[in-house]
Amino acid sequence: MVRYLQEAKYVEKKMFNGEGQARMRLILESNAEMYDKGRVFNHLYLEPGCEVGWHIHHGDGETYYILKGKGEYNDNGSIVTVGPGDVTFVDDGEGHSLKNTGDDTLEAIALILFK
Secondary structure (H helix, E strand, C coil): CCCCHHHCCEEEECECCCCCCEEEEECCCCCHHHCCCEEEEEEEEECCCCEEEEEECCCEEEEEEEEECCEEEEECCEEEEECCCCEEEECCCCEEEEEECCCCCEEEEEEEEEC
């Protein structure tokens, strides 16, 4: 399979009551494409001031790999600054959020795998 960029599917939505709308390019489009081991493999775009709001994971964990931009990551109540090359992980039963605090689009790869 090859999924060309010009054929990519995008979704825009408010994420967990965060500010603004997140835009996501679906890298893999279904659980079946992840052998039912996960539910999200997306390229995430957050415009300045936009965020994925605070949420807790149940039965899965999520990794963000920051590609571009600057953000504020809430790691179970600890607020840290993240930027290109940084990796975050939240485990089953833990919570997190990600907000773009920079002047440019924050881009990250988001991967959610089942526990």
